[in-house]
Amino acid sequence: MTRVVVIGAGPAGLAAAEHALRAGATVTVLDEAERPGGQYHRMLPRAYAARSQHRLQHGWRAFDRRQRRVREHPRCTFSARTSVWALEPRADLPPLVHLLRGAADAAGGRAVLDPDALVLATGAHDRVLPFPGWDLPGVFTAGAAQALAKGERVLVGERAVVCGTGPFLLPVAASLLEAGGRVPAVLEANPAATLLRGWAARGWELVPQAGKAIELAGYATGQLRHRTPYRTGRAVVEARGDGRVEEVVSARLRPDWSPVPGTEQVLPVDAVCVGHGFSPRLELPVAAGCALDRGEFVLVDGDQRTSVAGVYAAGEITGVAGAPAAATEGAVAGWVAGGGDPAGITRLRRRRDRGRAFAARLARAHPTGSGWPGWLRPDTVLCRCEGTDYRTLRRALERPARSGARAVRLGTRAGLGPCQGRICGPTVAELTARSGGEVCTVHHRPIAQPIRLADLAGTPEKERDR
């Protein structure tokens, strides 16, 4: 029987597990979180003993049925609080899966799995472009604000401005309001004209994503509309305060995101929730040797196969289109990885194709302009871990002999801190590319999750699926 290992229990990974089980495989699902659901169906901790969790979630019942079906299936092993820290490639076989079980960043619990097929569904984290003051306490990624409100019932601030780009800003604002906070404004950096061009073109593509579109329209017309202005073509260009955020400066942006001088407005806030889209978590796909699509996403074929034998990918790592599209991709990946006949899922595949079209539409409606460095100052921090500022990077890039990606990294230390460039990587790569420098693959991190040296030196427990 095919032994399928699924990494990630978000919408994509859960659907993959369900369909691999349906195809007859033995399935192991691994996720570093305590509970399934990923970023979208973020469940409250079990210890909260929440009676009415469904009130905080879209599509809760369908999700809850699916997660139970998967977890309670006799051929499924659901392994929560398990992080995969490395994949070890093998010739003609999917890679070995190295994992750590137990509390996050704790010692011990090392093990290794040997799958017949591997489904990668590790999702994404927020992408955030730097601006002066973005390193002040009180500036959160939009996802962090969402995760804390939905997943822990912590409100990050009483008066929080939500800014950046993308439809995701709306559910974040709604969650902050739901949790009892105030949101003086949602600022979308792209002008209304760009949004309309992206969203209005080829309307038929939206039909299969109707659930998502209705969810978004609900935010736009519901309580949000009465309590929070949604302003387009405007961005937070500076956060200020003494040791924490006290106010922000916003400015009008041109369509290319360069700030228009003289349009600045000061807004008192105690939190900033900012997101400029998502960065796929590509460490594991890259470690497995999967080819990338234009360096951005994992390249997959019509069956969600990657370029590596026996390795499939689904969800935000192959393109950003929201939870329903991620789940459809996961279903295709799981079915084929589990040995199901690809010809038997024509309708599913068609739905998946429309999800991909939706991803393209999202990218068109919410592009990242090229003028954002216009709001940087020489002393704006680019790399939060090492404190590298814009001036230092520019100096390194001005010396052509040294502007190779490695030289820039070593010379400025940008990307060498504990996050290993997960946050500043895309920024530094973009600024480097624009100055004509050579850009490295920012995703190459042989160790995807921190591991203690003692564990690295020890021998892992060899596990075989039943």
Next chain:
Amino acid sequence: MSPRMVPAAADRAGRTDRPLAITVDGAPVSGIEGQSIAGVLLGAGRLSWRRGPSGPRGVFCGIGACFDCLVTVNGEPDVRACRRTAREGDAVLTRERE
């Protein structure tokens, strides 16, 4: 004007909180069972607890990607506070290692 928990009585999710106590740099801080260490700190009104290269740091990404929120827990350094579930009696140190 600081972060806070949604009060259980007002929470539509219908929580039943069980209190939990940890120490942070030796001082007692209370939270509830199931919270992350970052959640306990934020819920107690603390926005930052670590010195970064350009100033104080707390939570930024909330999901384990940025490493801004690092603390030492029961002697174990470099634990991501946003990912580690708090346990009764945890001794959290926010100071950097010397």
